[in-house]
Amino acid sequence: MPNITVQDVMAKVEHLPPLPQAALRVSRLMQEEDTNAERIAAIIRLDASFTSNVLRLCNSAAYGFSRRISTVKEAVAILGFSTLKSMVYMILAKSALNHEVAGYSLKRGDLLFNALSGAVYAKHIAQKERLPDHELAFTGGLLRDIGKIVLGDFVGEEYKKIEEVSIQNRIDYLMAEDKVLGMNHARAGKYLAEKWNLPNPLMLSIQHHHHPSKMNVLPNAPEGPIVTAVHLADLFTSMLGNGVGRDAMMYAVDGEALKKFGFKTVDNEKMEALMSEIVNLDSVVKDLFDTLSGMEVS
């Protein structure tokens, strides 16, 4: 059986196709302490293609603004910093995730659709739970499975074994990956997130979205509920079959996390009502997917 090491993962990370430079620059800039919307706008404006992509997203039905936004300055003023960050990450996601990943039986487009579904649902759940940072939930949902593009190539024929181990041992797919490969896609995602300089709250979503209760944080830590929102969004995405791969429903609800982080949608009726709302969000997911699909992203 293969034993995939951290070195194997790091080597793969180094060999992935580069991300669009402008978007990467902006995402790094967004992490800096003293950054502001004007500085971000200035960097965006330097790259015509990036500018055009940001404006496309601004004007998509998903964002539903009544008037057309035609400059980066307007976009920054109307959208605010958080929403702009989400758009930058969506453009990065389009570049990184719009590939076939045979190891997970994902056709081209599936992983991106899956990412957007998780993003939109996580944001909705964060809004419903009145969490302080809805866009953080959005980007957490968006990037949660980037590890699949790293680990996909290592899976090979082992996927059959992973499924068997999961079912026979009554463990989820992530844990079965660990048993069979010596590595799982959440950890692989963490290494990729480090290479992209993603901020810590996003890293937590990437690493812990399948088992938020296992995060080493206090019950009142703000990351707890955010990662839990991403966790639920991931499960709803699976249940609704949105760009799913072969691991689709081989996960369980982390009830511990719902309790630990004080989620209000924990009881039976509320979960079902939440799912009913989630079902209605597919037009937003589709609109974002169509908008991103129409973009040229280097």
Next chain:
Amino acid sequence: MASGDRIMLELGQMSASARQGTVFSISSIGTGVVVVVYDARNLVGGVACVSMPESKLSMQAPIEDVTKDKPAKFADLAIPLLLEEFRALGGDKNISTVRLVGGAQLFNFGGGGGNLLNIGVRNAMAIRTALTKEGFVVEKADTGGNKPRSIRFELSTGNVYVRAIGSVEDYTV
């Protein structure tokens, strides 16, 4: 051979047809359940893609808003509508068959999740209840398991082809 329509449906949608050569296709159904009703003699077929068992648990929004673009979202509302369309096209209840496909489930290791954990089963049950009220019985069901399914229903043959995610082959139901 008539070219027929290729009707692609998503969760919440439904369609019925009496056009020769029609093929209905639905990709990636997880906990949702696809209902296929078929009259082999008159060559009428109908498909509904149900995602939730009951309309009464939904929000306070009026039914019109809730089901505008998703008439088949709720089992209890989907079935009467589907059968109405089916009958309008000449589908005869007395000689028709009904098949269900879908209703997969997340893993349940006792860690919680309330009634999300059996929503697939409850979708199927709610559909059966609604069908019984209309005098229909389910002939065959391919439901449960952990794998999302993609479905193709051919009006000319009545065949329902199902493919589980990750499989390279279809099977028939």
